[in-house]
Amino acid sequence: MHSQDGQVLDALQRWAAEGHGAALVTVVRTWGSAPRPPGAWMALRDDGLVQGSVSGGCIEDDLVARMCAGEFTGTPVLQRYGVTQDEAARFGLPCGGTLELLIEPSPNAASLCALSERLHEGRLVRRTVDVTTGAVSLNDACRGDALQWDGQRLSTVHGPRWRLLIIGAGQIARYLAPMAIALDHAVSVCDPREAYATEWDVAGAPLLPGMPDDVVVAFQPDPHTAIVALTHDPKLDDMALLEALKSPAFYVGALGSRVNNAARRERLRRHFDLSDEEVARLHGPAGLHIGSHTPPEIALSILAEVTAVKNGVDASRPRPASDASASSDVADSSDEAGGAGGATRRSPGCAVGG
CATH class of the missing domain: 3.40.50.720 (NAD(P)-binding Rossmann-like Domain)
Incomplete structure (x- = not known):
């Protein structure tokens, strides 16, 4: 059974091999109640397929609609949802919740492959993205390392923490x-x-x-x-x-x-x-x-x-x-005789405000 990061990576590499465009979305920061923590990943395919999640609500649907419309191209894009109460309700966020996302259009295939290989080896990896250029670097990480975000560079930790x-x-x-x-x-x-x-x-x-x-x-x-x-x-x-x-x-x-x-x-x-x-x-x-x-x-x-x-x-x-x-003695972890990642789905693509 793969980790959530592994499922997203596998999907991105599989889609690239099939000739599809894709984007990688990362939760950068949250305020108030938020469905997913900073560092959570989601992959978007150009025809609306999704792997992973950033909210479990209409934010995904809005992102899918924008992806299908060709809005995500070039260098990484920052997107914030739930700034106002109306917008929070509009996108199904908890009361007072706000999410800031980093969207990477067409993430580098070689870098994704290298990250996937390191994770399959059981290594802990720090992935750093330069928002201005889109450049990505991979370095060894330590258990206890945390996400770092200074507005220009995002570092996330992946692997068995x-x-x-x-x-x-x-x-x-x-x-x-x-x-x-x-x-x-x-x-x-x-x-x-x-x-x-x-x-x-x-x-x-x-x-x-x-x-x-x-x-x-x-x-x-x-x-x-x-x-x-x-x-x-x-x-x-x-x-x-x-x-x-x-x-x-x-x-x-x-x-x-x-x-x-x-x-x-x-x-x-x-x-x-x-x-x-x-x-x-x-x-x-x-x-x-x-x-x-x-x-x-x-x-x-x-x-x-x-x-x-x-x-x-x-x-x-x-x-x-x-x-x-x-x-x-048989109940509650008594003995050997006795003894629970999101799947890929196609978003319905609800309209903004769904």
Whole structure:
């Protein structure tokens, strides 16, 4: 599963190969409520096809109409929507919302190809556009780098800004890995069990050799790293957690029921060199309570919690009292047996003010 940037890049390159003209649209700044954050991408084809989004409303339709009318040519163009209340209502923006967009007509094909290659290699890339000339440069970026815009030059960061290390290559991992890749996580997997490691074949999520504790140490977790233990085997999960909870990883979680995770916390306190504060960092059962039972549902709940923590949102909520009992071990990321990018579309091209 490709990231949103990857989908836009793929569309631009495919359309160019087919002989179509296209434009790349980037959200530069927002004020008030805005449907898409700065850095969001959308590709427009000369006949009205769209990949990605900048608002999810009539702004896309207005841009498509102008693209089809041949308005976007030459050097990059700045466009602002939602300056007044009437215009915000006209384009379906939230109350008080304003978007500033950079529109690049006919983005350089060679530069797009080079960016796509770097992203497929799992690299983090800073793309800088000179608004006056349209010149584009690509440079290596660092996790934590942010969009920069000074009115003349726009720098955006593309690629896996976050890392996810999954301990366990079972069924849940097969759903969790591609979901995380779609959210711009660089995903790696560790599983010393031959029965699972031999069958691991998820594209873009390499299998790292070694025992979980050694792999976590070698991974060098940082504040942009999440680590999730999914084997449901204390001999393996606890090894990973021992090192992960000492690290600066922003999220550390483990599969299992509340009963099993309470026992795990007690083991970590009694038998390992972990403080109460370090043990308290453990998210267990991993995932938000959404009534999950199947592997894809559990994967969704885990990634939702990882995303909430990454975004600084307290998404915790009380779990049903029954979840504390051993009989509920199957629900909410209990075990391997139990266990969600816009598509290309043709805009209807509503009239300005639609």
